[in-house]
Amino acid sequence: MRTARMLGAAGLVVALAAGPATAAPSPPPAPRPQIGEDRLRTALDRLDGYVLDGMKRTGVPGVAVAVVHRDKVVHVKGFGVRQAGRPEKVDPDTVFQVASLSKPLASTVVAGALDRPEDWDRHRDLPGFALKDPWVSSHVTTADLFAHRSGLPDHAGDLLEDLGYDQAYILDRLRLEPLTPFRDSYAYTNFGLTAAAESVARAKGTSWAELSEAELFGPAGMTRTGTTYEDFTRRPDRAVLHVKAADGSWKPSPGRDPDAQAPAGGASSTVNDLARWMRLQLGEGVLDGKRVIAAAPLERTHVPAVVSQPPATATARTGFYGLGWNVSYDDAGRLRLSHSGAFALGANTNVTLLPLEELGIVVLTNAAPVGLADAIALDFFDTAEHGRPTADWLDLAASLYAQQEQAERSPTDYAHPPAGARPARADDAYTGTYTNPYYGRLTVARGPSGGLTLSLGPKPMTFPLTHYDGDTFSFETAGENAVGRTGVVFGRDGTVRVEYLDTDGLGTFTRV
Template identity: 65%
Template sequence: MPHKVRRRGIAAAAGFALAAGAVAAAPSPSPGGFDVARALDTLDAQVQEGMRRTGVPGVSVAVVHDDKVVYLKGFGVRSTEAPGGKVGPDTVFQLASVSKPVASTVLAQALGADGFDAPLKGVTLKDPWVSAHVTAADLLSHRSGLPDHAGDLLEDLGYDQSYILSHLRYEPLSPFRTSYAYTNFGFTAAAEAAAKAKGVPWSRLSEDLLYAPAGMNSTSSRFSDYQNAADRALTHVKTEDGTWKPRHVRNADAQTAAGGVSSNARDMARWLRLQLNGGKIDGRQVVNAEGLAETHVPHSISQPPPEPGAQPGYYGLGWNVRYDDQGRLRLSHSGAFALGTNTSVTLVPAEKLAIAVLTNGAPTGLPDTIALNFFDTAEHGKPSRDWLPVVAKSYEEQLGEGRSETDYAKPPADPQPARPDSAYTGTYTNPYYGRATVTGTSGGGLVLRLGPAPQNYPLTHYSGDTFSFETAGENAIGRTGVTFTDGRMRVEYLDANGLGTFEKAGRGSGPEAGPQ
C-alpha cells in the first residue's frame, strides 16, 4: 500500500505506443501456479479502465518475467495541453518515492552487505550517541528515531539539501532502532554520506554504479535531466473543474536519493531484471549480490499486525517487504507527489515476476491498483476485489493528515478584535525554520514571509491574536493558524514536532536563530 504522502478529469485513454519487438512470446504458467499469460492478456484493459475511472492522463507499464521483458507499453498523453504527444515506453516520468529502492540498489554496490551496518560519518542528529552509531540500514529502513517526514517542510519553504540535512539535529528523536517513521531526508542523509565517502556527488555515484553499467540510459538523479528530456511526461493535478492540467513543477533535488529519480518504463524493466537476478543483467554482475539481497529483507516493522495472528508490515532497505500466504517474498514501493506524480513497483522473486507502473497524475492509487489487479489475475484468474476505491481511500486519508482541527475559513460569530498591525509586525527567528517577517501592506492587512527566498503568505484575521494563511507546496494542508503571544509567533502547521514557535527579534533568540 502507499506510504504516507502529506497532501493532495476528463479521461482520455488515447491509445498506446508499443515499441517494436518489446513484447516477448506469451509465457506459459509458472511452476508456482501463476498464469502470467492470463494476466498479460487483461493488462491493456485494466490500464485503460483505470485511466477512464481516474482521468489520469498518461501511464507507462513494464512487466518482467523469467528475465525477459514481456510487456512494455505506454498509454495516454504526456501532457493534456499542446503539444501533448503520446506516452511510450521511452517517456520519462518522475519516480517520486520509487527512487528509494533505486537508491538502495546503488548503495548495495557502494557499501556491500557489511557496509549497511557500519556507522556513518557526517550524520548529526539530536542525540550525540545516536549520531555516533547511526548506520545506513537505520536511515534506509526509517528506524533512526527521526519523526515522520522530518525536513520535508524545510524543502517546501525553499531550503537546500545542505541546510535541511544540517538541521535534522533539531528534530526530536523517538527510541533508536525500536520505532519507525518514514523520512525522506533521513534516507537522503544516508545516501549523501555514502557518496561523500566515495568523493563524488550522489547523482554521479548513481550513474557510475548503476545507471550506466545496467544500461539505464534515460535514468537520472538530477532534476535538470528530467526537465530537459525531449520525451517527458509533465506532472498533472486535477483542477477545480475536474480536468487534469500540468500546473506545477516538482524539483526534488534536495531529497534526490529519496524522491528525485526520473526514468522510463524501458529502463525500469532493466532494473527489475537486475533485482530478480541477484544484481546481474545480460550476464554481467552489475550490483553486489549480497548487498542487494540485504535490501530485500525486513529491517524494521513499519505497521503492527492488523489483527491477532496476522503479519506485521515490514520495511527493508528502500522496500516494503511482506510474505504472502504461500511464504513467497513480495517487495513493493509506491511513489507520490501531490504536485502530479504516482508510481508503483512490485516484485515476486519466487515467480521471477515484476511490474512497474508510472503515471503523470497526482496520487489516485491507479498504479497500485494496476499492480494489484495484475498479480491477482496471475494467481487467481481475476482481481480479488475492486482495488481502486480501497487504494484511493488510503491516499485520501494520508492526504488529509496534518490538517488543522480548526476551520479557519469560518471565523467565530463574535471574533475578538485584533490589536493594531504594529503589534505583530517585525522580524522573528527560529533555529530550525530560520528567519520570518511579518509586514503590513499598503491597503491594510498583514503578510507573513517565510523561507530563505521569502515566500509571501497573506494573513487573514480569525479572532484576537490568531490569524490564518493558505499553505502551499508539496505538503500543503489547506489553512493553518498563526498565533501571536507575548512576542512569540506560533505557526501551527510547522509545529507538529514542537519546532514551530518563532521569537521576535530582540527577545534573546540566540546566535543560532536564522538560517544556518
C-alpha cells in the same frame, strides 16, 4: 508528500506444523512458485483494459507500464499523453519523475558501492549532519537511515524543503529534531535516507549523481535514468506533472524540483529502463549475463530491517521495511518487494516484485496520487494469483489516499470564523521579525493592499494572512506538503506559532 506510503503492505504469518507432543516442531515447507503461464497470460490480457478503464475513471493523463517475467520483458506500453491538452503520446521511453521509487533505486546504487553486506552496518560521518542525541549520531549506520529506524520523526525536513532551503541547510537542522527510540521505532524520512546515501558517495569521493551513474545506470544500460531535476527537464520526451483543478480536471503543475532529497525522491526514468532494473533485482544483481551488483549487499536490501506496520489484530499481517523497500510475505511464505511514490505536485508510481515467481511490474503516472498506479499493480498481481481480481483496487487505493490527505489537514476550519469572533489587535501588535533555530526567519508585515502578510524561507515566500479569531490568523499553505489552511497564533509574550510547522514542536518563532 506525506501520503506517499505503501498501500496494502503485507506481513509474514508463520504456521508451524504441529508434530507429536514429544517431537520438535517441523519447519514450514519452503514456498513454491504458484503462478503458471495460464494465470500470467490472464493477468497480461487484462492489463491494458484495466489501465484504460482506470484512466477513464480518474482522468489521469498519462501512464506507462512494464512487466518482466523470468528475465524477459513480457509487456511494455505507454498510454495517454505527456501533457493534458497536447497531442504528444506517452511511450515506453517517456521519462517520468518517479518520486519515492528513488529509494529502492538508491539502495541498489549503495549495494553496488559496498564490498560486503556488513558494510551496510558501518557508521559514516557526513559533514553537516547530526542527530539530537550525540550517541545516536555516532552510532547511526547506513542501514538505520535506509530503513527509517534512526528515530527521526516522520518526514523530518520535508517542510524545510518546501520553504526553499537547500540540502546542506536541511541536513544540518535535523540535529534539532526530537528522536524516538533508536532502532526500535519506524518513521519514514526522506532526508535521513538522503544523508546516508550522500555519506556513501562522499566516502567514494564523488557526488550522488556520479555514483548512481557509475554503479547502476551505466552498467545496467539505463540510458534515460538520472537523479537530478536537470536530468529530467532536459529530456524532450518527458511527462509533465499534473494536479487537479477546482473543476476536477487535470492541469499541468508548477513542477517539482526534488534535488535536495535526490537519493530519496529525485530520480527520473522510463519503464524501459526500470524493466532492466527489475530484471537485475530479480536476477540477484545479474543482467544480460553480467554481474552488475554484488549479490550479498543487494540481498541485504530485501531483508526486513524494522516493523513498519504492526498488526492491528491478532490475525493481521505485519508490514516490514527493508533497505529502501517495503518487504512483506504472503500466506504462502513468498517474499514480496514493493514501493510506491507520490508527489502531491503531480506524480504517482509503483513497483512490485515477487522474486520467487520471477515476476515484477512497474507503473508510472503523471498526476497527483489518486491510487491508479498502486491499483494497476495490485490488480495485476491479484489476477495472476487468483485468475480474477478479488477487489476493486482502484476504489480502495483512492479512498486510502483521500483519507490520509484529509487526516493531514487542520481540525480547525479556518475558512469559517466562529460566531462572535474576537477582533484582532492593531497591526503593529503583530508586525515585525521573528526567528526560529529550525525554520529561520519569519516576517509579518502590512500587505500592499492592506491586511497582514507572513513571509518564510531563504527566498521569502509570502502568504496573505486572514483573521480568524482574536490573535489567531490563517494562511493557505503551498508546496509539496501543503495541508490547506493552517493557523497562525500570536502570543502576548512576543511569540508566534505556525500550526502546520509545529507537528514536532518546532513551530514557535520568537520576536526579535
